[in-house]
Amino acid sequence: MPFQAISIKKIVNGILERDYVLPAIQRHFVWKPDQIINLFDSILRGYPIGSFLFWRIKTEHVNDFQYYDFITDFNVKDNSNDKIVPSGEKEITAVLDGQQRLTALLIGLRGSYTYKTPYLRQDHPQAYQKRELYLNLAKPKEDESHGLAFLTEKEAKEGRREGKLWYKIGRLLTEEPSEFMLSEEGDSLPLEVKKTAFRRITEFSQCLNLDIINYYVEEEQDIDKVLSIFIRVNSGGTVLSYSDLLLSTATALWTEYDAREEIENITHEFASYKAGFKISSDFVMKACLTLSDLDVKFIVKNFNRVNMQKIEAEWEKIKDALLCTMRFAIGYGYNQDTISSYNALLPIAYYIKSKDIAEKFDHAAKYKKSREDAITWLRRALLMKVFGGSSDTVISRYRDVLSKSQSENFPLKEIESSFKDIAITSQDIDEIFEDTRYGREAFYVLHEIFGREYNTDVDMDHLYPKSLFTQRNMRTWGFTTRESQEEVQDLVNSLANLRLAGHGENIEKSAMKFEAWVQGLSKLQREALLIPAMKDYGPENFVEFCKKRTVFMKDRLKRNLTVQSRSNKNLKKH
Numbered sequence: 001m002p003f004q005a006i007s008i009k010k011i012v013n014g015i016l017e018r019d020y021v022l023p024a025i026q027r028h029f030v031w032k033p034d035q036i037i038n039l040f041d042s043i044l045r046g047y048p049i050g051s052f053l054f055w056r057i058k059t060e061h062v063n064d065f066q067y068y069d070f071i072t073d074f075n076v077k078d079n080s081n082d083k084i085v086p087s088g089e090k091e092i093t094a095v096l097d098g099q100q101r102l103t104a105l106l107i108g109l110r111g112s113y114t115y116k117t118p119y120l121r122q123d124h125p126q127a128y129q130k131r132e133l134y135l136n137l138a139k140p141k142e143d144e145s146h147g148l149a150f151l152t153e154k155e156a157k158e159g160r161r162e163g164k165l166w167y168k169i170g171r172l173l174t175e176e177p178s179e180f181m182l183s184e185e186g187d188s189l190p191l192e193v194k195k196t197a198f199r200r201i202t203e204f205s206q207c208l209n210l211d212i213i214n215y216y217v218e219e220e221q222d223i224d225k226v227l228s229i230f231i232r233v234n235s236g237g238t239v240l241s242y243s244d245l246l247l248s249t250a251t252a253l254w255t256e257y258d259a260r261e262e263i264e265n266i267t268h269e270f271a272s273y274k275a276g277f278k279i280s281s282d283f284v285m286k287a288c289l290t291l292s293d294l295d296v297k298f299i300v301k302n303f304n305r306v307n308m309q310k311i312e313a314e315w316e317k318i319k320d321a322l323l324c325t326m327r328f329a330i331g332y333g334y335n336q337d338t339i340s341s342y343n344a345l346l347p348i349a350y351y352i353k354s355k356d357i358a359e360k361f362d363h364a365a366k367y368k369k370s371r372e373d374a375i376t377w378l379r380r381a382l383l384m385k386v387f388g389g390s391s392d393t394v395i396s397r398y399r400d401v402l403s404k405s406q407s408e409n410f411p412l413k414e415i416e417s418s419f420k421d422i423a424i425t426s427q428d429i430d431e432i433f434e435d436t437r438y439g440r441e442a443f444y445v446l447h448e449i450f451g452r453e454y455n456t457d458v459d460m461d462h463l464y465p466k467s468l469f470t471q472r473n474m475r476t477w478g479f480t481t482r483e484s485q486e487e488v489q490d491l492v493n494s495l496a497n498l499r500l501a502g503h504g505e506n507i508e509k510s511a512m513k514f515e516a517w518v519q520g521l522s523k524l525q526r527e528a529l530l531i532p533a534m535k536d537y538g539p540e541n542f543v544e545f546c547k548k549r550t551v552f553m554k555d556r557l558k559r560n561l562t563v564q565s566r567s568n569k570n571l572k573k574h
Contacts, residue, residue: 003051005211008043009173012109014093015070015102021084023055023094024066024260025230025248028079029103033113036104036133037148040169043207052098052215053233061221062088066251066258070103072111077128080264096218096226097233108133109170109208113150131155134166135204137197165189165197172208177201223252227303247281250288253308257315266319270326275335277326283342284322290346290399291318291353296392320358325349328362332375333451337458340444341387347398348374351410354402373412376561379448380422383432424561429554438462438493446500449557450528461501464514466492468539477540488542495553496546499529514539530556 014020042049057065068081086092095102107113112130120127129152136147136159149166151159156166167180180186181198189197220226227249250259263284270277288311289296311318325348329339339345351374352361361367381387387394401418405411416423436442443460469488479485491497501509509517515537518526526533532548534541 003214003216006213006215007209007211008105008109008213009208011102011213012106012173015106016110018069018084018086018092020054020070020093020095020102021067021086022070022081022099023096023226024068024251024258025227026068026095026099027248028081029071029074029100030079031100031104033115033131033150035100036108036113037150039101039104040108040133040148043212044204049101049212050098052102052213053096053218053229054098054215055094055096055218055220055226057092057094058221059088059091062086062090062092065094065223067092067094070099070106072106073114073130074103074107074111075114075128076116077114083258083261093217096230098215109173133169135169135200136164137167137200138163138165138193139196139200165193167197167201169204172201172205177205227252247285249303250285250308250311253305254312255309257312259312262315262319266322269323273326273330275326275330277339277342278336279342286343286395287322287346287349288315288318290395291321291350293399293403296395296399314353317353317356317358321349321353324352324358324361328371328374329378331362332378333447338444338447340382340385340440341391343387343391343395344378344381346395347402347415348378348410350399350402355408367409370410373410377410377412377415377422379561380424382444383448384422384424384428386419386422426558429557432557433495433550433554436495437490438498442495442498443500445495445557446498448560449495449530449553450500451560458500458502461499461509462492463497463499464492464539464542464545469542473539477538477542484543491543491546494546494550496550497542 011020039049063086067084067086069084071079071081112132114128114130116122116127117124117129131150131152134149134151134156136149139147147164148169151166156168159166171180177198180201181194186194186197218226218229220229230248247259247263263281266284267279267281270279285298286296288294289302289307292307292311292314294307294310295302322345325345328348329345351370352358355361357364357367361370397418398415401414402411405414407414432445436445438460446460469492471485474480474485474488479488512520518531518537521529521531530549530552532545532552534545534548537545
């Protein structure tokens with residue numbers, strides 16, 4: 001069947017009537033406001049906006065598949081589409097290629113876009129405001145830009161003071177250009193502005209009524225063949241990642257569960273705990289492949305019905321294993337800020353699922369040794385950046401060891417014998433301290449040394465304030481040579497001069513001299529922070545302080561690589 005064409009106005013109205021729907025294989029809307037504006041700008045300039053691929057589903061097959069509605073009012077805080085159930089009384093058209101563009105047209109002409117206002121805090125009452133697409137009728141066509149913008153109603157009204165005449169473009173779906181010109185608003189305009197405004201509205205109206213949406217209709221009713229078409233269309237560029245395709249395929253082929261809904265639910269579950277794990281659908285799908293003993297690579301050949309059905313059959317066990325692993329990690333003080341790679345959790349989740357112990361692993365006395373070995377492995381893996389390179393290969397290798405293990409406990413010894421780099425030596429510890437300075441890596445290391453229950457926001461704090469060590473001050477304190485000054489400046493940002501502290505603690509300390517702050521600590525507090533005993537904590541003794549504290553910190557880190565179990569009984573959601 002050759003390409004056909006339809007106007008923007010007709011297809012937008014068709015979407016509103018649900019003649020056009022989104023098949024479950026489609027991903028979420030991801031366009032930014034600027035992308036929507038650029039699309040409308042291209043339309044006004046007469047530029048092509050690409051072709052579209054539609055899938056016409058016959059009446060007798062309408063109820064064989066799952067569908068979602070288009071988003072009309074988009075909010076960055078919730079980009080999920082509503083599930084819809086067609087009546088089954090008529091054919092419907094599902095969009096295989098062009099969802100982002102069509103949603104953009106719908107938002108611009110009949111909806112809104114709510115996004116965060118720059119420079120305002122998340123909790124500010126005006127941080128998130130609904131904005132609609134406006135056209136500046138006072139801007140001549142010859143201008144470089146067509147004068148399109150997403151504005152609040154208040155911003156549009158205030159624009160008149162700056163000589164702008166903002167017109168909500170969605171009005172053109174329900175009124176003719178002449179209606180605006182004859183209205184009190186249009187009739188009161190100066191003559192030259194009125195001419196420009198009428199020309200601009202007329203041009204836009206014509207664009208909406210011209211058949212510029214070029215589309216091809218696929219009549220195939222077999223979902224496997226449609227999936228093949230969808231993958232071919234969307235995997236040729238960067239429009240969809242392979243993880244998107246995998247999720248789309250799962251959504252289409254699962255029969256008992258809604259894959260998209262299930263995976264969104266588990267990501268929300270992870271985020272709902274105080275640790276605030278921000279896992280993506282990519283990670284969940286990677287976990288599905290890993291824990292189902294499938295090829296872990298996001299490649300098209302893995303997107304088949306057999307694999308998807310296997311994942312669905314094991315979904316409940318996969319989900320339970322992931323949630324148990326999360327609780328386990330939180331119990332040892334990990335959170336969003338201290339897990340440098342979520343892939344490091346997969347071997348633990350695999351062990352939990354393979355032994356079918358998700359309900360008891362994180363607390364039962366029987367698994368105390370397994371918890372100790374698992375956390376030892378996790379700490380080592382994160383410190384040594386085990387998953388920093390070709391993670392697919394690493395995941396597969398670890399899974400191979402776990403799958404072959406006959407032990408009932410987490411197979412730490414077998415992992416150590418297969419992966420020599422996981423056994424951290426004293427030399428490794430020395431290198432960590434030599435190489436790590438203030439920043440994200442230091443945060444990870446400090447967490448492994450001290451650990452924390454994250455019931456508050458945590459900062460990384462300099463014990464001796466960095467601002468103290470000016471060249472003038474350093475000379476006063478006896479650091480007179482270039483070498484001694486460079487040593488001090490290097491130590492300021494070293495692990496020896498850093499700690500983790502609650503935000504309130506940090507503010508309280510910043511108002512005090514370090515010597516006074518230290519003297520106010522109890523013996524237990526000093527021991528917890530590994531503060532060495534010294535007669536004088538003045539800045540002239542800074543180097544000595546750092547050297548002594550480094551020894552304590554290295555010893556603590558070494559001990560922490562074999563840990564005692566911690567209780568998860570008090571684990572709570574927000």
